[in-house]
Amino acid sequence: MRHLIDILDFSPEELQELIDTANDIISNPAKYSEVCHGKKLATLFFEPSTRTRLSFEAAMLELGGNVIGFSEAQSSSASKGESVADTAKVISCYADIIAMRHPKEGAPLVAAMNASIPVINAGDGGHNHPTQTLADLLTIYREKGKFDHLTVGLCGDLKFGRTVHSLISALSRYEGLRFVLISPEELKVPSYVKKEILKAKGIPYVQTTDLEGAMPELDILYMTRVQRERFFNEEDYLRLKDSYILTPDKLENAKSDLSILHPLPRVNEISVAIDDDPRACYFKQVLYGKYMRMALILKLLKEADRL
Amino acid sequence: MNIDAIRTGIVIDHITAGSGMRLYELLGLESLDCSVAIIKNVHSDKMGKKDIIKIDADIPLNLDVIGYVDPGVSVNFIRDGKLVEKRSIEMPETLTNVIFCKNPRCITSCEQELKHVFKLTDRKNKVYRCLYCETKAN
Numbered sequence: 001m002r003h004l005i006d007i008l009d010f011s012p013e014e015l016q017e018l019i020d021t022a023n024d025i026i027s028n029p030a031k032y033s034e035v036c037h038g039k040k041l042a043t044l045f046f047e048p049s050t051r052t053r054l055s056f057e058a059a060m061l062e063l064g065g066n067v068i069g070f071s072e073a074q075s076s077s078a079s080k081g082e083s084v085a086d087t088a089k090v091i092s093c094y095a096d097i098i099a100m101r102h103p104k105e106g107a108p109l110v111a112a113m114n115a116s117i118p119v120i121n122a123g124d125g126g127h128n129h130p131t132q133t134l135a136d137l138l139t140i141y142r143e144k145g146k147f148d149h150l151t152v153g154l155c156g157d158l159k160f161g162r163t164v165h166s167l168i169s170a171l172s173r174y175e176g177l178r179f180v181l182i183s184p185e186e187l188k189v190p191s192y193v194k195k196e197i198l199k200a201k202g203i204p205y206v207q208t209t210d211l212e213g214a215m216p217e218l219d220i221l222y223m224t225r226v227q228r229e230r231f232f233n234e235e236d237y238l239r240l241k242d243s244y245i246l247t248p249d250k251l252e253n254a255k256s257d258l259s260i261l262h263p264l265p266r267v268n269e270i271s272v273a274i275d276d277d278p279r280a281c282y283f284k285q286v287l288y289g290k291y292m293r294m295a296l297i298l299k300l301l302k303e304a305d306r307l
Numbered sequence: 308m309n310i311d312a313i314r315t316g317i318v319i320d321h322i323t324a325g326s327g328m329r330l331y332e333l334l335g336l337e338s339l340d341c342s343v344a345i346i347k348n349v350h351s352d353k354m355g356k357k358d359i360i361k362i363d364a365d366i367p368l369n370l371d372v373i374g375y376v377d378p379g380v381s382v383n384f385i386r387d388g389k390l391v392e393k394r395s396i397e398m399p400e401t402l403t404n405v406i407f408c409k410n411p412r413c414i415t416s417c418e419q420e421l422k423h424v425f426k427l428t429d430r431k432n433k434v435y436r437c438l439y440c441e442t443k444a445n
């Protein structure tokens with residue numbers, strides 16, 4: 001049974017297959033509007049995430065399928081003490097595919113080990129969020145037409161930002177990439193990411209605190225939010241939350257074909273004045289996320305012989 | 308120093324000097340009724356100094372524990388005074404319920420029934436990571 005727990009579960013060829021499917025869905029939505037007729041997606045959200053849940057639900061509905069599920073742990077059997085393993089076994093009797101979000105790291109893997117239907121990790125704490133990476137990859141591909149030979153700037157919370165770690169992992173498999181890691185000292189990329197991904201694969205990178213200084217060389221700028229929920233200490237959050245705010249003046253020296261991405265939601269790290277700049281891609285990224293989730297649901301249902 | 312020869316039992320040899328006690332604890336040898344000897348800082352031509360553990364009974368041993376604590380250790384199985392098997396123990400690919408994940412955000416922190424599984428992710432540097440949250444074992 002194939003699942004998507006970590007972005008590295010899929011080979012670059014499989015990611016390209018998803019991108020090709022997503023592009024085909026964008027070009028021919030009618031062709032896909034009934035392909036999941038009679039199939040059910042279970043959205044098991046043990047912590048609230050309206051955006052991701054609605055994206056999955058919209059994806060399944062646009063494929064002609066149905067959606068069941070819950071949007072917080074209090075309305076599930078977890079509140080009665082049911083284990084993730086048991087939940088996965090029970091939901092396997094009701095649905096054809098699961099999208100699970102859980103505050104504990106590794107919970108979707110436990111579900112995958114116990115379910116008899118495909119499981120998609122829709123975010124597990126600060127660990128993985130592979131479908132966000134799928135959205136990021138389709139955005140980069142549609143904007144740049146390639147993944148190789150790009151200078152990718154990652155800015156903000158690079159320590160707790162799981163989307164950043166997943167994106168680095170996914171892009172590290174392509175050639176000629178260079179990363180510029182822009183963050184405050186306290187929120188730098190963890191050493192294991194540098195050691196086990198960047199250094200191990202010989203991928204060039206620089207670390208800096210200077211966003212404007214790095215700007216001219218960037219092909220991609222991936223902004224992130226400093227997330228309150230990842231801090232044990234409120235003081236640290238308040239001190240670091242406004243470290244980087246992207247405003248139009250900071251883009252003066254940027255390339256004309258720079259692509260600005262953000263996993264959203266944003267707070268104030270990208271000024272709304274940038275929203276109309278043609279280089280702003282973050283709302284397109286949301287749309288592309290839905291198409292990639294559609295492509296993913298199709299792939300996993302087909303591989304599970306449920307389509 | 309005189310330690311009696313074993314008739315039927317196990318000799319764990321070539322333990323890195325200083326690792327004997329940790330192996331003794333992780334293997335749960337303190338709960339055995341039979342004689343167990345830990346010999347520390349034994350002269351070794353190959354290693355300089357080494358530790359040895361002798362167990363005077365044929366008990367099931369978790370060899371993964373030995374491979375995790377001290378890869379390269381040899382385990383000798385003795386029956387009726389004769390060496391019947393000698394195994395050189397390598398680092399295991401996975402460890403189950405040998406070490407425990409300390410990440411408070413890991414699913415193992417709240418689901419008590421889950422086995423704590425660690426995978427070898429870097430053999431050269433002997434790095435094990437939690438199967439679920441990928442936290443590095445200390």
